[in-house]
Amino acid sequence: MKYVILIVEGSAEPVPEDASVSTALEAAVLPNLAALARTGRVGAAAFIPEGCTPDEEIAMVSAFGIEPLGAGITRGVLDAISQGVDIEPGSVVASVELITVIDRDAEGAGEILEPVSIPEREAVGLFDDLAAFWRGRGRNVAVHHVGGRRAVLIESVGHSFRGVRTEVPVLGEAFDTLLPAGGIPGEADALAALVRTSHEFLREHEINLARVEQGLLPANLAWVTQPSPRPHVPGFKERTGLSACVVDRRGIAIGLARLLEIEAIVAVEVTLGDLARIAIEAIDTNDVVIVRITNTPLEAVDSEFVGPLLNRLFSEGNPEVQPATSAASSGFASGWRMLVMPTRVVDKNGMEHNDPVPIIMAGAWIRAAVLRRWTERDAAQSDLFVRHGHELMEYFLFGGLTRRPTRSRNRRFKNEQS
Template identity: 30%
Template sequence: MKYVLIIPDGAADERLAELGDQTPFEAADTPNLNKLAMSGRQGTAVTTPEGMPCGSDVCTMSLLGYDPRKYHKGRAPLEAAALGIEMGESDWIFRVNLVTVIDGKMQDHSAGHISSTESKRLLTEFAPRLDLDGVALYPGVSYRNIMIDRSGQRDWGELETTPPHDVPGEPIRKHLPVGGEHAKLLQQLIAESEVFLAEHEINLTRAEMGELPATHFWPWGQGQRPTMPSFESRFGLKGAMITAVDLLAGISAFIDWDRLDVPGQTSYHDNDYAATGEYAIKALDDYDIVCAHVEAPDEAGHAADPATKVASVASIDEHVIGPIHQALEAREAETGEPWRILLLPDHYTLVNTRKHDPTPVPFLMAGHKVHSVLQRTFSEENAGASDLHIDHGHELMEYFLKSGLG
């Protein structure tokens, strides 16, 4: 049996006036998705456990079959693992965004999708100003960076930080780090970064080009290294991850999945969707389960851009869902090997609020011994109308892998 998990990140949404009172899933041209939906089974899954933040770290952990209440120790350690950064058991790891703040309000969580080259230079030049014993900064991809406190002198367990993408348009003074005796150190870091970045030549150049400046470093997502059993030890299957996002690559590292390098893959709508599909198909020769993750719908939601969100969903349908489905059917015809596909977003990303939302996500499961009496096209509403609702999202993976197989 071959298994494929397809994650159109943040694709679920509410109905939007700009789309004729349709959701992006309903508005997009998705013949391949709807073909699978008519032969498969739809349902919903709760990917954000009650009391936990609705983010891709928590939600993707659920989708891959791991209970976040047990295994989630913070978002940043997952991203650090993807970058190959060594972490001790007592280390505290932070995600550090480059953000844009205008008139005291969070304008953009990504500093206008600043390039990795620009971000690395800003981080490297700011590092000597960071007067915190045992603390180091590591450049990541684009606006995403990592900070690690290896001093062993500070307990950040009571600290509360805010994801910048959760507070678009809101005053940052309401969302500065608080809690514990060390929160003021991070507040000071944010204030010092504002002074450092204000007149930096990279920002002056970005202003000349009409691009958003990087105005602050914003630490959040703190945590410590988790311990997770391998996917193969739990399910007996060898897995691979295709993603442009370090967060998902980090989770993969902790469960012993391989991350596959796909040229042209990005987090935005300039992603090479065809390459995502092609590499997923090739990976089926070497792996039992392959995950194809596409970040673009989520970023379009955060940007309040419904047109791009619809276009990204349509591109996933044309270049990822369709080719993978066809390849699995051809493979089965040639070798007799059955298959299953599971497709679902990790969470809702609402265009109207530019935020994540913990509403149970719609999913579609199709393939070997998967049947439904309710034959409808795929949508949030149709998935909600089914009789299959998974209250604990981490249980969906086992259902996908084993249900109906005796």
């Protein structure tokens, strides 16, 4: 069996209360995806656990079949791994974001204004100098820029930050009311000291002084969140018995793939046609191919990517008509399955929501009694609803199959009757 998972970020949005108003997904003309929906099942999945903010890393971890709340897989961990930054045993990695605060008094207490838009060159300069400043104060830290206003901080020795709670920056709040708290005595204070001293240093940095002179907002505080060691999670093949490959132009999906010991292909500055060819080649050597496409017109994705990919999958044959042949030795019927989905709902203003997302599952032994379109409204009416999104991967890979690879007690894999 060959499996393809297409993650199309930015394709779903909140359903308007006015039934006469269409979402972008409802208005799009998508002949290949429409055909896939007709032959398979349309439903919904909730990748953001109840009560959680719709963070990208939570949704992505859930989509890869891992319960996100207990995994310890933070944004900083994924950013670091995606950039090839080593997280050595005993080290802690945290996310760092440049923001703007307005000083309220001589002591430097400040009100959070907003995350700042800053050129890469300036961000790298600020992060490099800030890391040197912190090291000069006795902290064993390294800061690695990962893009835009974001970086990861690695602290090698001295602090575990175990149990420390961090908050996201809140517009209009005083930053000193949102500093780290809890955990082992002294650990929250040590993390908070990085935030406070970053403001002391950055507000006087020449880059920020020049920005102020130009009428631009200064990047005068480094907000540090989610300190964590490198988590120990089973690899994808260890969990499923299947080989896999992830194709993405950039982003945390690459970091997650490497964490889960999945082959990762970074496909930057490529067309959708190029991306389709890369995915098709990956199908030849892997059981599961996961492709993530972000902020790309759906019509183009449908015609330039989905069409060629389906032609390749169709060559695997239909096991409901043709008995298993070459794949029989591995315990699987021949054939294919495809899953199409976003991981989060995003409104027209770019705000993420924790609503369930519409999905399509199609391929071998996947059929629906009611035909539905791949839209937010149709998905909400379907009886296919995966309340705990991390369970979708298992259902997609093995639902309805009589055999699957499982891990034996000696940690080897074998084909075993389910």
